[in-house]
Amino acid sequence: MKKTILFAAAALLLAASCCHKNATTTADAVMANILSRKSVRSYTADSVPAAVIDNLLRAAMAAPSGMDIRPWSFVVLTDKSQYDSVFEGNFNMRMFKESAAVIVLCADTTVTRPPRDNPEGAAVTMPNPIWRDDMGAATENLLLAAEAHGLGACWTACYPFADRMDPIRRALQLPANVVPYSVVPVGVPAGDNQPKDKWDPSRIRRL
Amino acid sequence: MKKTILFAAAALLLAASCCHKNATTTADAVMANILSRKSVRSYTADSVPAAVIDNLLRAAMAAPSGMDIRPWSFVVLTDKSQYDSVFEGNFNMRMFKESAAVIVLCADTTVTRPPRDNPEGAAVTMPNPIWRDDMGAATENLLLAAEAHGLGACWTACYPFADRMDPIRRALQLPANVVPYSVVPVGVPAGDNQPKDKWDPSRIRRL
Numbered sequence: 001m002k003k004t005i006l007f008a009a010a011a012l013l014l015a016a017s018c019c020h021k022n023a024t025t026t027a028d029a030v031m032a033n034i035l036s037r038k039s040v041r042s043y044t045a046d047s048v049p050a051a052v053i054d055n056l057l058r059a060a061m062a063a064p065s066g067m068d069i070r071p072w073s074f075v076v077l078t079d080k081s082q083y084d085s086v087f088e089g090n091f092n093m094r095m096f097k098e099s100a101a102v103i104v105l106c107a108d109t110t111v112t113r114p115p116r117d118n119p120e121g122a123a124v125t126m127p128n129p130i131w132r133d134d135m136g137a138a139t140e141n142l143l144l145a146a147e148a149h150g151l152g153a154c155w156t157a158c159y160p161f162a163d164r165m166d167p168i169r170r171a172l173q174l175p176a177n178v179v180p181y182s183v184v185p186v187g188v189p190a191g192d193n194q195p196k197d198k199w200d201p202s203r204i205r206r207l
Numbered sequence: 208m209k210k211t212i213l214f215a216a217a218a219l220l221l222a223a224s225c226c227h228k229n230a231t232t233t234a235d236a237v238m239a240n241i242l243s244r245k246s247v248r249s250y251t252a253d254s255v256p257a258a259v260i261d262n263l264l265r266a267a268m269a270a271p272s273g274m275d276i277r278p279w280s281f282v283v284l285t286d287k288s289q290y291d292s293v294f295e296g297n298f299n300m301r302m303f304k305e306s307a308a309v310i311v312l313c314a315d316t317t318v319t320r321p322p323r324d325n326p327e328g329a330a331v332t333m334p335n336p337i338w339r340d341d342m343g344a345a346t347e348n349l350l351l352a353a354e355a356h357g358l359g360a361c362w363t364a365c366y367p368f369a370d371r372m373d374p375i376r377r378a379l380q381l382p383a384n385v386v387p388y389s390v391v392p393v394g395v396p397a398g399d400n401q402p403k404d405k406w407d408p409s410r411i412r413r414l
Binding site: 025026027029031033035039059064065068072073129130135136137140143144145150155157160196198199203205207 | 234236241246271272273284339348351352367405
């Protein structure tokens with residue numbers, strides 16, 4: 001009897017400590033994930049379930065977007081027979097072919113809306129001066145979601161480099177107002193990649 | 208006795224379910240945080256502890272950086288008497304003054320390094336073509352960390368708008384190669400802000 005009560009008390013304590021951990025865990029889990037994200041450039045032959053890829057895209061689409069324009073669209077490539085034409089000359093080709101999926105994050109550099117000074121007027125197409133900022137946030141969200149799912153990913157820059165963008169634009173037949181912004185291979189990490197510690201208080205000024 | 212055993216079993220089950228939840232919680236917690244992030248434009252009078260601000264900056268500095276250049280620096284403002292000159296004419300002034308702290312994310316648009324084709328040569332200063340992408344990722348990391356800490360924040364664009372950048376450059380005496388990229392007020396949310404659901408499968412193409 002005494003043992004059972006002790007056992008019950010221990011189990012309760014364990015439950016309480018777990019639940020307490022859950023209660024304070026969001027900030028810890030999110031910070032740990034942000035600090036754990038790293039560029040992973042080598043992958044096993046394992047595939048990544050479509051539902052997980054969808055989660056990465058869900059994260060990307062949850063990025064903030066200036067004036068709520070949401071300039072993004074996504075091309076998910078898994079058919080490696082197309083890579084030679086889509087990524088022609090790209091020095092990351094080995095990594096793309098080794099990964100389970102390659103996600104091209106594309107951006108509409110324009111916005112079609114009624115003018116701001118005449119919200120009832122006819123829609124006009126104009127440049128969106130801040131599409132690039134939304135795309136940086138969307139790419140980061142995708143990388144953080146990959147890290148959270150135990151996947152490896154790597155942000156490879158595409159815009160503004162013509163030699164990387166041109167084959168993609170041609171092969172994917174992107175319209176003139178759409179640019180391939182970044183290319184992110186995703187896969188199960190091969191090897192033990194460690195994040196960098198980039199904390200540097202000398203970068204902070206307080207006023 | 209029977210009751211005690213039942214009680215012990217229930218407590219154990221609770222502990223097991225909590226621990227199981229902890230084991231699978233990183234992806235869930237991170238995804239929930241990404242999907243919960245929203246622009247918060249109204250704050251209570253509560254302050255934000257310096258250690259929490261440091262965590263937000265820690266997250267920002269953990270952003271990926273092309274060629275590991277790390278173009279970022281940060282100005283943390285809490286002395287509201289300076290806001291009129293630093294943010295002169297900025298239409299977000301009310302929000303800045305209401306918030307506990309305003310963080311200006313600055314970027315060095317240049318990089319000083321030996322040339323790539325002569326790594327042993329003397330360092331030269333050249334434009335960094337991808338500083339803006341790093342800054343988008345750093346700003347998003349900061350916003351995600353704020354959300355994780357239960358804080359409200361709002362990404363206000365600064366670059367490339369001269370009328371918003373100029374007073375900041377002047378007041379903070381930024382060197383010519385440094386631009387104020389984004390301005391993020393942070394505080395305890397007043398009111399119940401809800402995130403947008405921006406998931407849109409029509410933005411995805413699969414090849």
